[in-house]
Amino acid sequence: MDVSSYQGNVDWPSAxxxxxxxxxxxxxxxxxxxxxxxxxxxxGSYRAGFIRGAYHFGRPDIxxxxxxxxxxLTNGGRWSSDGQTLPGALDIEYNPSCGSSxxxxxxxxxLGKPEMGKWIQDFVNTYKQGTGAYPVIxxxxxxxxxxxxxxxxxxxxxxxxxxxxxxxxxxxPYNWKVYTFWQYADSGTFPGDQNxxxxxxxxxxKLAKG
Numbered sequence: 001m002d003v004s005s006y007q008g009n010v011d012w013p014s015a016x017x018x019x020x021x022x023x024x025x026x027x028x029x030x031x032x033x034x035x036x037x038x039x040x041x042x043x044g045s046y047r048a049g050f051i052r053g054a055y056h057f058g059r060p061d062i063x064x065x066x067x068x069x070x071x072x073l074t075n076g077g078r079w080s081s082d083g084q085t086l087p088g089a090l091d092i093e094y095n096p097s098c099g100s101s102x103x104x105x106x107x108x109x110x111l112g113k114p115e116m117g118k119w120i121q122d123f124v125n126t127y128k129q130g131t132g133a134y135p136v137i138x139x140x141x142x143x144x145x146x147x148x149x150x151x152x153x154x155x156x157x158x159x160x161x162x163x164x165x166x167x168x169x170x171x172x173p174y175n176w177k178v179y180t181f182w183q184y185a186d187s188g189t190f191p192g193d194q195n196x197x198x199x200x201x202x203x204x205x206k207l208a209k210g
């Protein structure tokens with residue numbers, strides 16, 4: 001499952017008892033927003049036994065990738081090899097400022113593919129330097145292939161978290177062949193979005209340990 005301020009205070013023991021075992025929690029967006037429920041969600045999930053991590057909603061229209069990675073690291077996005085903390089995730093997707101009315105350029109924050117690829121690279125490098133771990137990248141195949149394309153190949157270092165409300169995954173962003181996480185619905189058994197990990201629990205534990 002993944003949650004943000006929209007879910008407020010989450011009943012983590014109940015979610016755990018219903019079968020949830022991992023979660024991502026929104027920590028930050030851009031360089032001026034922090035989730036007011038982050039502490040309850042991040043600490044509460046840990047205490048309930050979840051393997052959990054934090055995510056940052058990227059806003060390339062606000063500042064560069066390195067600046068936003070630093071903001072994320074300063075406000076809850078760090079990783080530790082304690083076996084219960086997943087690498088931080090970069091949520092990079094459709095421009096929320098214009099939604100369905102976005103022009104093709106606005107959809108990509110008015111950046112070309114080379115510039116967007118560099119933005120993500122700067123975020124990835126800064127996060128890796130700050131934690132020793134590569135971040136997870138969250139996106140849709142449509143947005144990534146449209147706005148980044150072949151200018152951003154992170155498939156060999158960054159686990160991919162695919163958003164696809166579909167019955168079967170058939171399309172991936174450039175050079176990724178599999179997903180690590182799949183967000184398959186925006187509601188369901190657990191609070192927030194519904195996700196599945198592509199592997200056994202032991203592999204999830206390995207990802208958390210680095």
